[in-house]
Amino acid sequence: MATDFWASSHYKRWIVDRSTLKQARADDLVYVPASEYLDFFTIYFANLITKLCKKLQLRQRVVATATVFFHRFYLKNSYCETDPYLVLSACCYVAAKAEESPVHIKNIVTDSRTIFSQPPYNVKHFPSDNSKLAEMEFYLVDDLECDLVVFHPYRTLLALCKKESSSSASGGNADMVGEEAEAGELGTGIGAEDGPRYWGTGEGKLELSEAALQTAWFIINDTYRSAICLLYPPHLIAVTAIYLTLVLHIPTQNSIAHLIPYSPAFNPDPAIPAESSQPTPQLRRSSRSSDSSSKQAQQDPIDFLANLNVSLSVISTIAQEIISMYSLWNRYSEEPTLEEARNPHIAGGIGSGTGTGSGSGSPSSAGAGGRMEDLFGDGTGSGSPASHTSQLGPKSGSGNTPGSLGGGETGTDDASSNSSNQNPWSFGQGRLVTAAFLSDMLNSMREARMSDMAHPSSGRPIVVNRMLERTG
């Protein structure tokens, strides 16, 4: 059924494990110095999808669906054998239709050409002919196995949480407000027997301030910059976004601090304290001091999460993956570094480029939808990497590398950081990877692949992609 996740194509065919993910990138891995670059590609292309969809005035759910399509496509294909720009354009085109917001193919082609041809992407080969995109659409829908209904965490978020009734916060996210309006638009007779969808005690939804709800919404937006949407069901991603909001959104943190007991019983799962209570010292301190200021009887968010009947250890794993994604994203920039600006021909020069990353732009353009980190704290310093570092950095504890945060689950990341250490292309902690650099790297990957295919005796390992077998 189209609204029952457990009976959906999404659950039955498109939740994959890590080894499948790894397998899917095996061909590409041959052509990059370190697997970490492939994770940067994920951010790079997800940002581009967001950018294209915003230009086409498509809603966030279309962006999300398009990005999921893109991820799914590259479960079966390699960057080095395809044109990801054409693929992502087709993803937006199909997603717009699948989400009942069709746009004309001409508009997609025009806007794609406009965006991709500009720096930092400098992609001049995007076809001006509609039929090329339409042909790609055929291949794409085929590779997606015609599974076009995608579930997203937004629905769960709004089912579990509601805005504080007394909230005076303003400046709401248009997408979110719109989404709620739509839900109310259902009318009688539809889903009347379904009732509100939340689990647990049945006592009701978790009340969050508008800003907190937005933060959770933005965290969900950001998860599409990693493979999280392929690894975990959307409702767990939503719960994780709520959890991270409670922990990281400072006003919310302060408002609930008095409810959080400072005790090991806070979390029976050893995985969580290692990552959450330790990086949030404020949380502990204020838990005692602000008791007196507790206003009215408030819901206990800990109880709320505990009663959701989801595996909290899975939630903590997802939380770690989200934080890994953020620490990677902090090192990504759409703007060229100073060195690149001086000499655009040395893409590899990045590795020795601006070490600390200060002064270079964060993905501001990609953050049009609002990056979660910008909302942390007082909300100032939006977009500047310095503010990201000061706010998120300390919280991530001692181990700021993706590998150490991810624990066992992110073993591939561990491997990647190891290999990058031995590689001449390696970049150190905090080194920036720019969009222009990735754009160049993609070109060389494809060229190398082409020449390998032309001369197959090059001795490169030939990889079998498991996802391909199931269509056969």
Added chain:
Amino acid sequence: MHADTSLDPMRIYRAKRDASHVYVKSKYNILGFISSGTYGRVYKAEDASGNLHAIKKFKPDKEGDVVTYTGISQSAIREIALNREISHENVVSLKEVILEDKSIYMVFEYAEHDFLQLIHHHSQTLRCPISIPVLKSLIYQLLNGLLYLHSAHILHRDLKPANILVTSKGQVKIGDLGLARLSAQPLQPLFAGDKVVVTIWYRAPELLLGAKHYNNSIDCWAVACVLAELASRRPIFKGEEAKLDSKKNVPFQRDQLLKIFEVLGSPVEKDWPTMTYLPEYPSLKRLDPYPNRLFDWCQSCLRSQSGYDLLKQLFMYDPDRRLSAKEALEHAWFKEEPLPTANAFASVSPSQIPPHRRITQDDAPSMSMTIPLQPGQSGNAANAPGPPFTQVLSGSSQQAQAQAKSGSHHTGTSGSLGDGPTVYAQGHGHGTTKMRKKRRL
């Protein structure tokens, strides 16, 4: 340096994909042409193990004589997307989708009959009513399939006899999800993109009065129309559709409403309090009042008190009071003798079962057929059964072609994004009218 990749960055991918592609013709044996419609053509086919299928081939888009891609139509995307998520014994199942050579082929399970063909068989050949056991079983299974769709939050939006299939084992299969939509948390409101939904004769009064927000109950109204049509062997509300004007404004459907009022009486505010808010309410008020004579209508057709009651409750003007599919399934009519049967034809002698779907040679062959047709089969168009998936003309492919050439609403619509479905619904009612006239000669 980049010259090589700039030429065709997808070269390797394309080569791999094309090499592994399984062609429609290598997998299926095309037995004949079934029908054509706005969207394309439907063929009967069998696979290597002899299983029968209906293959719906969407029309490729044409600019002049050159076949081009302009993208998969919204309707095809819907039908593909929804079909991949659902599975129910009373809904036609999609076996696979093959995308090749700029065309979309949807391979469905095959059904030998449809409601329109059944009605036709009884009115023209047998000249007797459809028996109550058959009628009740058909409606019960139809409601069962509809309940499944509705509980999956899918609105069908185009239920009518031609879209409701029946297998040779008497199992009802709801077909054609080309206008269907997910109703749960839509990103766009239901009226966006499809100004007109449901073929005019089966269109619920709230839609005729311009309601922008509607729900499952529009499908239940259509079921009531289908029930009445099975019982009387003619459409109960056979109105003339007022056409969209040049600006695509939807006109007031006066004639269709009058046809409804002639049987059900004029709606009164007491029974339908919210009708005063509907856009066309002022036009409605100007119509003459009619008394309700549904009971009399049923005397000649349904001849059952509870059957009348079911029809009455499905024909409630107020969508909120209209029976849902679930409530209808629990209605007393289905609990009294004769009980509905899993094989709708269980009580029918073999000679009374409608003949198999006729297939013909494709006049404008877009798929070559491997088995030559028997002599005389292609000339028999007028008696051919109704279309299973598509709407315009059944049997006669000549007619279909002629109409496709003459009627502007049949050409070049399948690829357009916004107004495809609008034209679909419109062209559809029109085509059906023509077909009926032809048949009753």
